[in-house]
Amino acid sequence: MNLNLRHAKTGLLGALALCFLVTLFSKFINPYWLYILYDIGINIILAVSLNLINGYTGQFSLGHAGFMAVGAYTAGVITNQFGQLNAFASGGVFLGALLAGGLMAAVAGLLVGIPTLRLKGDYLAIVTLGFGEIIRVILQNVDSVGGARGYSVMHGWTNFFWTFGLAAVTVYVIASLVNSTYGRGFIAVHDDEIAAEAMGINTTKYKVSAFVIGAFFAGIAGGLYAHSKQYITPGGFGFMQSIAFVVMVILGGMGNTVGVILAAILLTLLPEGLRFLAGVQQIPGVTKMYPLSWVGDTRMIIYSLLLIVLMLTRPQGLFAFKKRQR
Amino acid sequence: MTELLQQLINGLALGSILALIALGYTMVYGILRFINFAHGDVFMLGAFAGFYLAPKIATFVPLPSVAGALIIFGLSMVICAALGVLIERLAYKPLRKRPKLTVLITAIGVSLFLEYAGQFFFGAANKKFPDILPTWPVTKVLGLSVNSNQLIVLAVTLLLLLGLRFIVMKTRMGRAMRAVSFNPEAAALMGVNTDIVISFTFALGSALAAAAGILYAINYPSIDPLMGIMPGLKAFVAAVLGGIGNLPGAALGGIIIGVTETLVSGYISSTYRDAIAFAILIVILLVKPSGLLGKKEVEKV
Numbered sequence: 001m002n003l004n005l006r007h008a009k010t011g012l013l014g015a016l017a018l019c020f021l022v023t024l025f026s027k028f029i030n031p032y033w034l035y036i037l038y039d040i041g042i043n044i045i046l047a048v049s050l051n052l053i054n055g056y057t058g059q060f061s062l063g064h065a066g067f068m069a070v071g072a073y074t075a076g077v078i079t080n081q082f083g084q085l086n087a088f089a090s091g092g093v094f095l096g097a098l099l100a101g102g103l104m105a106a107v108a109g110l111l112v113g114i115p116t117l118r119l120k121g122d123y124l125a126i127v128t129l130g131f132g133e134i135i136r137v138i139l140q141n142v143d144s145v146g147g148a149r150g151y152s153v154m155h156g157w158t159n160f161f162w163t164f165g166l167a168a169v170t171v172y173v174i175a176s177l178v179n180s181t182y183g184r185g186f187i188a189v190h191d192d193e194i195a196a197e198a199m200g201i202n203t204t205k206y207k208v209s210a211f212v213i214g215a216f217f218a219g220i221a222g223g224l225y226a227h228s229k230q231y232i233t234p235g236g237f238g239f240m241q242s243i244a245f246v247v248m249v250i251l252g253g254m255g256n257t258v259g260v261i262l263a264a265i266l267l268t269l270l271p272e273g274l275r276f277l278a279g280v281q282q283i284p285g286v287t288k289m290y291p292l293s294w295v296g297d298t299r300m301i302i303y304s305l306l307l308i309v310l311m312l313t314r315p316q317g318l319f320a321f322k323k324r325q326r
Numbered sequence: 327m328t329e330l331l332q333q334l335i336n337g338l339a340l341g342s343i344l345a346l347i348a349l350g351y352t353m354v355y356g357i358l359r360f361i362n363f364a365h366g367d368v369f370m371l372g373a374f375a376g377f378y379l380a381p382k383i384a385t386f387v388p389l390p391s392v393a394g395a396l397i398i399f400g401l402s403m404v405i406c407a408a409l410g411v412l413i414e415r416l417a418y419k420p421l422r423k424r425p426k427l428t429v430l431i432t433a434i435g436v437s438l439f440l441e442y443a444g445q446f447f448f449g450a451a452n453k454k455f456p457d458i459l460p461t462w463p464v465t466k467v468l469g470l471s472v473n474s475n476q477l478i479v480l481a482v483t484l485l486l487l488l489g490l491r492f493i494v495m496k497t498r499m500g501r502a503m504r505a506v507s508f509n510p511e512a513a514a515l516m517g518v519n520t521d522i523v524i525s526f527t528f529a530l531g532s533a534l535a536a537a538a539g540i541l542y543a544i545n546y547p548s549i550d551p552l553m554g555i556m557p558g559l560k561a562f563v564a565a566v567l568g569g570i571g572n573l574p575g576a577a578l579g580g581i582i583i584g585v586t587e588t589l590v591s592g593y594i595s596s597t598y599r600d601a602i603a604f605a606i607l608i609v610i611l612l613v614k615p616s617g618l619l620g621k622k623e624v625e626k627v
């Protein structure tokens with residue numbers, strides 16, 4: 001299912017305006033839910049950008065959290081150079097820092113993309129996983145950003161406007177990209193690399209650009225994440241995190257932007273739902289106290305079963321309502 | 327010099343364990359052309375099988391003893407072999423004709439399932455693996471301190487490698503395995519039952535992983551449900567390094583990775599230890615993607 005792009009620009013502007021409006025009223029939202037909303041927005045950016053690599057282009061990256069880490073640390077280090085700023089200046093600095101984080105992640109994406117071009121499928125997955133782990137190990141060894149202890153980010157500048165505004169921009173850019181004449185190349189690489197090459201498509205260029213663009217948005221999401229949590233550790237960007245984004249893409253359906261957004265929302269809410277269930281103190285009729293407290297530990301088991309069952313029964317994803325046009 | 331030799335011995339012990347795991351990856355890849363991501367977790371289950379079997383065995387064979395250790399080894403290998411076959415039948419077999427990516431994702435799913443179901447049932451905390459083998463005091467040979475467990479790791483690995491070589495090269499089933507890995511369709515036409523051969527391959531690989539799990543637990547006696555991730559990934563790198571699909575290559579790759587890793591953590595910094603295997607992987611894939619002993623494959627349309 002593709003987004004209807006006829007009114008895409010209007011939609012984007014509308015979404016931005018709506019985000020701005022909601023931000024004005026965000027102090028009326030329960031802070032707990034507000035932070036969950038931020039997580040949802042950040043995960044949408046990550047899942048949609050990973051979808052460009054894993055879904056539309058048909059590569060298999062297991063290192064998305066590594067790019068996110070690069071963006072998070074870059075943006076955090078930049079904004080930590082500034083003291084208290086007024087709302088306007090902080091907005092400018094924050095946007096600059098997020099873009100810088102995105103660019104650094106894009107450079108990392110380029111570094112990952114070029115050597116891995118000769119690889120496919122399983123090999124690519126393992127090498128991107130390796131790159132993600134190498135980024136993590138390097139961050140653990142850089143003492144100026146706290147090493148394994150983590151790095152605290154002074155400013156909590158992430159708000160509703162930035163998170164969902166940038167999520168809307170990400171969706172707009174990636175959806176327009178794959179629907180453009182240029183972007184058909186990504187889908188061609190996915191469908192049949194050899195045939196695409198025979199048709200004169202520079203598959204190398206497409207694969208690298210998918211990695212670079214995907215990494216750029218992951219870096220931006222990382223910056224938002226850093227300024228939402230205000231404390232980041234290298235361990236938080238391990239490959240389990242990458243797998244969580246992969247699960248979102250697969251659950252939503254590879255190469256299905258709307259499905260991936262829905263999956264990102266669903267999977268961000270899942271741990272909260274489980275936490276709620278785990279907190280249920282007593283079910284009527286069951287005398288045991290805390291009968292469901294074990295539920296909180298089942299998030300990853302649910303993820304894994306989702307992956308297996310989906311692949312066995314519905315490899316096109318949960319939200320594929322109609323077959324993509326070829 | 328003494329220190330270097332000491333590090334080499336330590337590296338050799340770690341490398342043999344990685345080699346045993348790598349053999350499972352390489353055998354499955356040779357036959358089905360996919361990476362069984364869950365293999366590292368079968369290794370973990372091997373260690374846990376030993377952990378839970380030890381107190382049961384101790385009721386009729388006193389532990390630590392050689393006989394008890396042998397029983398634990400054998401039973402864990404059988405349990406994991408059965409588990410490997412079960413995983414293959416339930417998760418991979420229905421997908422045999424599907425795109426490779428589907429199988430890969432399923433394998434990641436199985437791996438996550440084993441890890442987190444393990445965490446759920448065994449508990450996430452580290453457990454102390456019981457002493458199942460009698461140890462003798464650390465002996466000094468030429469100024470090197472050699473631990474009895476390290477010698478046992480080397481000896482068991484060597485025995486298992488010889489056993490594997492015998493199975494693959496001298497038995498009917500081994501010949502069928504080689505035939506299927508060479509060309510599955512042709513082998514099937516010649517009357518080889520590929521399903522049984524694939525199951526047998528999984529059983530063999532999983533049994534080796536279980537042995538590796540127990541050897542690992544004897545040497546580093548703290549086990550937890552996520553212990554299989556890193557050794558699994560490193561063993562995979564070892565398999566690629568030696569040339570995936572190539573049995574001697576996997577053993578060689580395991581030894582190289584183990585020794586390099588020990589040397590790096592000994593001489594440079596132990597914090598970079600986990601990155602070494604991946605750095606090796608990237609270099610080998612750039613320089614010689616077919617691996618040290620592997621054959622080049624030509625891409626066909």
